[in-house]
Amino acid sequence: MTRRKIAIKKIENVAARQVAFSKRRKGLFKKAMELSTLCDAEIALLVFSASGKLFDYASTSTRQVIERRNLYSDVNLVKSYQPPQELQVEGEYFMLNKEIEEKTLEIRQLNGEELQECTLEELQKLEERLQRGLSRVSKTKDERFMKPINALKRKGIQLMEENRTLKQRLARERGQSSDSIVICSSSDNPPQDADSLMHLSGWGNNTSLSFSRINLPFSLLKERLAEMTRRKIAIKKIENVAARQVAFSKRRKGLFKKAMELSTLCDAEIALLVFSASGKLFDYASTSTRQVIERRNLYSDVNLVKSYQPPQELQVEGEYFKLNKEVKENTLEIRYYYYHY
Known part of the structure; x- marks a missing residue:
């Protein structure tokens, strides 16, 4: 059976949505693990289900990847500082004006004008540039002439080969018997x-x-x-750098597509952080990366309060009072039974 294409929109049936969420979440985590292993990438994946439950995956540590993302954002914020608009316009005007003057003088010198102020060394360099340019022009012109000629030669050879093949086939057909096998x-x-x-x-x-x-x-x-047909590959780090970069680009796009589909189909809130081997950050979020991270931190704090364990002394004291109360209740019950029966 072939796979059917489904419309990427929210699944209205609650049971079907839960089943799809479970399957697609496992597939998304598997793809993230493969990308991390094959391409030496650092990944953090946060998925909140429609019911508010958190599922996360990290190649190293979720907190560590989030801290690296915050540091990356701060560094890029400093790098992306822009001076005031007036200074930018003024600086660009002078820079472009100077560049136009230099290029105009260069074109005139190539045309043989305004050569009086050039030194002997500059004139020699200018002559070499003109000779190189002339040789490139001649080479391009010869290629333009030879290209259709070579194409006609190849076509002629191809037609001769087809003619020879047809003659051989015709000879074989004449030599065969008229009976069909x-x-x-x-x-x-x-x-x-x-x-x-x-x-x-x-x-x-x-x-x-x-x-x-x-x-x-x-x-x-x-x-x-x-x-x-597709071949299964071993899930281990790709040693060839060029192949690793190609695999990273393709698998990262596929991972982001899977995350988008899971978010849309199952009404999930997702944040995906991917650091390449060269340290470049790629991120995806169904709403906002910062918003999902803040929700994750709040979720962790709430669960930390829920999982709080009192000190050992308080636990022992609480168990003592509970047992003492149970003993008293049992004693009263025995006394009641003894006096009445």
């Missing part, structure tokens, strides 16, 4: 040719593609089909 295969025997494999897989009915029209061995085609 019918190959019957039962359901117990697996298909051994490419076309029957495509027919059984459903490709032959849906597309006009046929392996018999492709001049490749059947074994090679089977290998290509196997390569097209």
Whole structure:
């Protein structure tokens, strides 16, 4: 069975929403763990269900990632300081005016004007620049000439190859007998040719593609089909830096998409903090990152009060009074029974 696409909107049925929340939350946590392991990323994920229950995941420590995020925000706030608008406009005006004057003088010198004030060394550099520019122009012009010529040559070679293939096929068809060979295969025997494999897989009915029209061995085609299917990879750190960066970009986008879908479908409040291996912060929040973090801190404080345990002395004293009260009640009950019966 193929997966159905569902509309990304809130699930109204409460039971279905709870089931979807449980499954999608586990999938989201799994994706976060894989991103952290494969790409050496530091992640903190906070999920509040519709009932207000907190579920969190962190590659190191939730508090540590939140503190790093606050420090990152403070540093970027200092870096993003902007001077007053009047100073910016004035400074940009003088800078652009100076740049225009320099570029105008450079263009005139390239055209052979205003060379009197240039030194011998500057004139030599100018000559070298003009020679390099002239050689690049000549090279580009030759490439423009040769490009259509080479394309026509390749097309001619391709047509000659197709003509030779058609001649060989025509010769084979003339050499064959007029009787047609019918190959019957039962359901117990697996298909051994490419076309029957495509027919059984459903490709032959849906597309006009046929392996018999492709001049490749059947074994090679089977290998290509196997390569097209998804492979399971080992969940460990990717050592190649370029591959790790590509994997981080793709998996981070997928993780953010999953978080957005969980928030919309199940009415959950989510905050996701991802630090790349280079230290860059990527975050997502269904409402506001700061708001979700503050709610998490409040949730932790409330649970800390609920889980408060009194000192050992108070616990022992409380158990003593409770046992003493129980003994007195049992004694009264025995006395009542003794006097009346």
